[in-house]
Amino acid sequence: xxxxxxxxxxxxxxxxxxxxxxxxxxxxxxxxxxxxxxxxxxxxxxxxxxxxxxxxxxxxxxxxxxxxxxxxxxxxxxxxxxxxxxxxxxxxxxxxxxxxxxxxxxxxxxxxxxxxxxxxxxxxxxxxxxxxxxxxxxxxxxxxxxxxxxxxxxxxxxxxxxxxxxxxxxxxxxxxxxxxxxxxxxxxxxxxxxxxxxxxxxxxxxxxxxxxxxxxxxxxxxxxxxxxxxxxxxxxxxxxxxxxxxxxxxxxxxxxxxxxxxxxxxxxxxxxxxxxxxx
Amino acid sequence: xxxxxxxxxxxxxxxxxxxxxxxxxxxxxxxxxxxxxxxxxxxxxxxxxxxxxxxxxxxxxxxxxxxxxxxxxxxxxxxxxxxxxxxxxxxxxxxxxxxxxxxxxxxxxxxxxxxxxxxxxxxxxxxxxxxxxxxxxxxxxxxxxxxxxxxxxxxxxxxxxxxxxxxxxxxxxxxxxxxxxxxxxxxxxxxxxxxxxxxxxxxxxxxxxxxxxxx
Numbered sequence: 419x420x421x422x423x424x425x426x427x428x429x430x431x432x433x434x435x436x437x438x439x440x441x442x443x444x445x446x447x448x449x450x451x452x453x454x455x456x457x458x459x460x461x462x463x464x465x466x467x468x469x470x471x472x473x474x475x476x477x478x479x480x481x482x483x484x485x486x487x488x489x490x491x492x493x494x495x496x497x498x499x500x501x502x503x504x505x506x507x508x509x510x511x512x513x514x515x516x517x518x519x520x521x522x523x524x525x526x527x528x529x530x531x532x533x534x535x536x537x538x539x540x541x542x543x544x545x546x547x548x549x550x551x552x553x554x555x556x557x558x559x560x561x562x563x564x565x566x567x568x569x570x571x572x573x574x575x576x577x578x579x580x581x582x583x584x585x586x587x588x589x590x591x592x593x594x595x596x597x598x599x600x601x602x603x604x605x606x607x608x609x610x611x612x613x614x615x616x617x618x619x620x621x622x623x624x625x626x627x628x629x630x631x632x633x634x635x636x637x638x639x640x641x642x643x644x645x646x647x648x649x650x651x652x653x654x655x656x657x658x659x660x661x662x663x664x665x666x667x668x669x670x671x672x673x674x675x676x677x678x679x680x681x682x683x684x685x686x687x688x689x690x691x692x693x694x695x696x697x
Numbered sequence: 698x699x700x701x702x703x704x705x706x707x708x709x710x711x712x713x714x715x716x717x718x719x720x721x722x723x724x725x726x727x728x729x730x731x732x733x734x735x736x737x738x739x740x741x742x743x744x745x746x747x748x749x750x751x752x753x754x755x756x757x758x759x760x761x762x763x764x765x766x767x768x769x770x771x772x773x774x775x776x777x778x779x780x781x782x783x784x785x786x787x788x789x790x791x792x793x794x795x796x797x798x799x800x801x802x803x804x805x806x807x808x809x810x811x812x813x814x815x816x817x818x819x820x821x822x823x824x825x826x827x828x829x830x831x832x833x834x835x836x837x838x839x840x841x842x843x844x845x846x847x848x849x850x851x852x853x854x855x856x857x858x859x860x861x862x863x864x865x866x867x868x869x870x871x872x873x874x875x876x877x878x879x880x881x882x883x884x885x886x887x888x889x890x891x892x893x894x895x896x897x898x899x900x901x902x903x904x905x906x907x908x909x910x911x912x
Contacts, residue, residue, distance in 0.1 A: 432782040
């Protein structure tokens with residue numbers, strides 16, 4: 419195991435399967451776990467009514483799954499491959515952060531803990547977005563668009579701080595986006611809320627197709643980072659890697675979003691049925 | 698030797714330029730062509746003739762007379778080694794991809810010649826197999842230490858040498874740029890590492906079609 423930095427970033431050398439240790443990632447992951455456990459043990463009991471569980475088993479399972487996937491997405495090897503060798507790995511990271519890890523972490527966080535996080539000092543801006551789904555939607559898509567601009571990605575990826583900033587941005591945008599879904603529940607009419615939730619989730623199936631199309635149909639590699647990287651797999655050219663990443667952006671996100679969409683649709687359908695029954 | 702001095706002075710001139718900053722030297726005719734055509738390569742102050750050397754074709758084992766075999770083609774000449782961890786494979790992969798995206802006329806009008814400068818490890822079999830990862834039409838040349846040194850001197854590039862040794866291997870310091878010879882069998886341009894595929898495609902397409910403008 420070698421140590422090449424504190425956070426995964428684009429490297430100039432050839433790709434190696436020798437494990438690399440990134441202390442910054444380990445520190446962040448341990449801090450997240452310690453924070454979660456501390457909140458459940460020390461803060462939670464005072465936040466819930468007597469007899470109510472501080473956290474449910476399903477929430478812990480969801481958080482644990484999200485936590486493991488977050489570590490996999492961030493650390494070696496996927497983190498290093500995505501930072502500087504393969505656009506496909508970068509895309510897998512993005513999908514994991516935004517569409518899988520973020521909703522799992524949100525689902526694994528009890529409501530009182532979510533209040534605690536969004537209400538923490540310095541998190542006012544995030545709270546503002548979480549309470550306004552439309553703005554959360556715009557922010558989520560803005561992060562997707564901006565972090566995939568070649569100039570931005572090629573500038574940030576070789577720098578450890580830049581690479582970390584991209585990871586944090588993706589995760590934060592995902593957390594805010596999936597948290598904001600809860601804001602629909604505050605609407606009085608559940609039928610309207612569910613319909614809006616449906617449109618909200620449907621909306622993010624559209625935008626990824628734009629960079630995806632650029633990846634697939636571009637004549638040449640878009641990112642210098644991946645164009646000048648030594649090939650991690652000798653049979654996979656930078657162009658082919660880009661096409662796979664584009665297809666992944668189209669196809670890979672679809673099953674996840676469709677599942678979420680189906681959940682929103684059935685919730686809306688159930689509300690409508692109940693309302694019809696009442697009439 | 699004259700050619701080595703020309704290249705050496707070019708490097709020194711380039712360093713001087715970056716330091717001065719305040720005055721802009723007038724463009725040489727070569728630089729003017731590069732600027733006018735929007736080429737990605739760096740211009741030489743004056744053209745250099747195609748180097749006269751004969752090495753072994755790694756694929757066939759036959760002697761390969763560089764001047765004779767590449768006459769009339771846009772030719773890319775690169776001195777590298779097959780164990781190179783970074784620059785060589787990236788250069789060749791990008792040229793291969795650029796040619797892959799180019800028209801048939803361009804592909805037929807370009808020859809890419811790779812000289813393996815690490816004689817002990819760059820065997821004909823190894824060079825052929827390695828080039829096959831990029832493009833089976835690339836020509837690989839091998840030779841003895843003496844032949845390789847003579848070829849590099851003829852092409853006016855610094856002679857490669859063992860740079861650093863480590864357990865189980867060593868790295869070789871070698872010229873990182875690629876010389877481009879136009880149909881007039883002269884080099885007007887060289888390409889450092891970091892040339893994008895789109896730039897290669899643009900330059901090769903244009904130079905195959907138009908050739909180097911005659912003064």
